[in-house]
Amino acid sequence: MLGLVAALSLGAIGQAKAATPVSTPTSMNADRFSDVPHGFASLAGGTTGGAGGKVVTVTDQASLAKYAAAEEPYIIRVSGSIAVEPFGSNIIVGSNKTIIGVGDTGEIVHGELHLNPGTHNVIIRNLTIRDSYVEGDWDGKTQDFDAIQMDTVDHVWIDHNRLTHMGDGLIDLRKDSQYITVSYNVFSNHNKAFGIGWTPNVITQVTIDHNWFTGTKQRNPSADNCAYAHLYNNYLSAQVADGDPVWTYGNWSRGHTKMVIENSYYDGVQHPYQADATAELVQRGSILRNTTGRTDEWGTAFDPRDFYDYRLDPAAAVPALVKRFAGPQPRMGR
Template identity: 85%
Template sequence: MRPGHGRVAAAVLGLVASLGLGAVGEASAAPAATTAPTADRWTDRPHGFASLAGGTTGGAGGKVVTVTDQASLAKYAAAEEPYVIRVKGSIPVEPFGSDIVVGSDKTIIGVGDTGEIVHGELHLNPGTSNVIIRNLTIRDSYVEGDWDGKSTDFDAIQMDSVDHVWIDHNRFTHMGDGLLDIRKDSQYVTVSYNQFTHHNKAFGIGWTTDVKTQITIDHNWFTGTKQRNPSADNCAYAHLYNNYLSAQVADGDPVWTYGNWSRGRTRMVIENSYYDGVRHPYQADATAELVQRGSVLRNTSGRHDTWGTAFDPRDFYDYRLDPAAAVPALVQRFSGPQKRIGDSVVLHVPAHYPTVQAAVDAVPDGNDVLVTIAVAPGTYRAKVYVPASKPNLVLQGTGRHRSDTVIVHDTPAEYGGSTGSATVRIAANDVTARNLTFSNDFDEAAVELKGEQALAMKTTGDRIVFENTAFLGNQDTLMTDSPKLTTASRVYIRDSYIEGDVDFIYGRATTVIERSVIRALSRGSTTNNGYITAASTWKDNPYGFLITRSKVVSDAPAGSFHLGRPWHPGGEPDAIAQVLIRDTELPAAIKAAPWTDMSGFSWKDARFSEYRNVGPGAAVTADRPQLSDAEARSYTVARYLNGSDGWAPYDRH
């Protein structure tokens, strides 16, 4: 469930109760809300009939593209290969009322909540399959004076003889004929959380003598419409639940003003919907079947037909049934385009992309929307590179624990240098990794090589976040760097685990490690097992490494591990290391004089310090510079990370 959704639902139900909606009109007794498992309101995967018979994935597995004009939209929508097509801003269609043909294996989704198609129709030709259309406004192909839609056929979406389609979180208004026409034996369709407004013929299903269509229609808002809300003709199964019909157009028509109509040989089930001021809220032909349960009817009139047994939707799928009294508030809030949906794209590994790198490669250069690469539990033995051209990514392990999802390789620096050895490299800005383990399992003890560096992770991008991640290796496990000497990139690591032996946290990026565990591995020596840090902070950058509110653990003998040494890459004299370890527990393995020289550069010329550390490895001596209380106020997480742009990833939780 989406975080906070329980509180939102409770608040909505409280609002409903305070308004007395459950006690108004001809309310029938509503059953208790089901607890059957189902996706929440913000999932990127379809539910209902569109989830069956292999499911509906849209353009998953294809590249992500952003379109801002009709030509680009038409090109990608009709392409043979799969695409995730993001519609940014308003796209006017010419000539007025023209079709944009949508081929198989496509996702078309509005960016933010302002993506729109104006004066045109999305059209799915016979044989099209596997299409997702989400988070769009499609509007304004209405021809003045043609209220009955007799002179044009300008729908918002029309489909003939298609299968596996999900229409979700859209707004359809003021079109030339129907808003949504699902025709001629189309199968496995779900229509959810849409708004149908300002129109005569809202939503029709049928145009066939066969009885094949299976359709789920839930949480839609029909307001300012007259008929077809929907009209379902010869549907094998039509499941309507938690829909809201309000403000019906009143033009005096006694027959063709209605809510839901089960026509022909349709079997229709209506559950927990809400009808407010609707004439003929639900009706059925004598040849059809209609079962209604749990709905609220307020100020309704005319037909309320129910007969036959229809079918049991739970024989096909599980679903969440909201209380009917809550439907107006829920649907008004959650239907139609949602910024939260349009501001992000989710790419699933390996369900839709075989590797993490394949998912990264699908992200467009210059990416300006959050793309989450959701990695299923498993071990992925491969390297991953996120180039600088692909910012705004989240690498998200979907297992219960970070150890469930591991990205690992075994390349040492001997084969490609330190950069080439890295299992994962992140050169892009604004990348977050969560709930993952990054590992380089090169066995340094088993192979005689000149260089034993073997990185699990190297970053050069700015505003990089690691949450609940693990970094496993030996020498040079984690390198946080920047594109060039004088550029200060920032990295924030929280609630994580880092292990290694020699210089296993190193580089020149401004790096904060908070609330984490750092394990210093023994190499079998009684005197020197390694160095936790090797910073190479540029001289003009006051902030290098901060380890705070963390715990260092080690199986190394007492007094055999250094806190760090100053790294001057290539002998660069202006790389003046800055490291502060504060409010952190240190083990007995830490040396009494924990800082040491490197490559002829004295540690005393670096900027090494401690503050309020505890544990058997903590001490205050002449060899362990300490910050004063006044100085410590200038070396906080915020001071390290804020920069000129006010970046504050530590405020997210």
């Protein structure tokens, strides 16, 4: 019952910087499963999802769609695999929702979680979202079948999910979305993993930490016109090696983005991190292994600790930590 009890306690959210706890190995591992959002999703009132709403368990598409789009708050437990029809269809997620997989069994297959403009206060955790890939369309040009797509939303936490083999992007974070944290997810077997932008405005604030990008080609992430993009303790490995000299890359600070990268690990990556001339990128403490191409650093970007406190893991420990803790976990959502 640990995960469910914790999910019901999501109302205890700090609105600004929280004190960094004194950590022992046991408490550090417990922190990997914390039900309190961190990073930018913790600011400006915090992100509580469906806290205070009814807890429901769903096993089919109709029930998931009903509760996800409802007006009132819900904590929605996804048990087992839900195959979405027609292939590639959207499940609309409304405001004040928590969608969490039960253990490591919760799956959404052939469908997308879609947050429309104006949606706020959403938590998506412990799910596998997979397999809307359109055969022969590696570039994702024929359909807009993402795993998670968000347009002009605020206060969203995406945590401990496995996103793989979809028809376009794994996460598309678009059009002036704000106060977003993406943590402990596995992005795999895909071309365009995680895109941020689709706007001329420089508004979005996003924290991206402890994610594993493996078997992906580009957008790991691509961050265009982000006011603040904080990336730390991410692991990029087994990048798709297709000989593309430009569009196979790791992190890209685009447009007028201010990006800070800390203590990440890049293994076998072409262009590990790069920045447009108009953008800024500060990198510190990361490890590069068997990498080639661009490692741009210019500008001063920003200091993440001006916004929130956080604890960095050593870069050398990141592969083992992320392999162990990223993606759906058996102990969560119970």
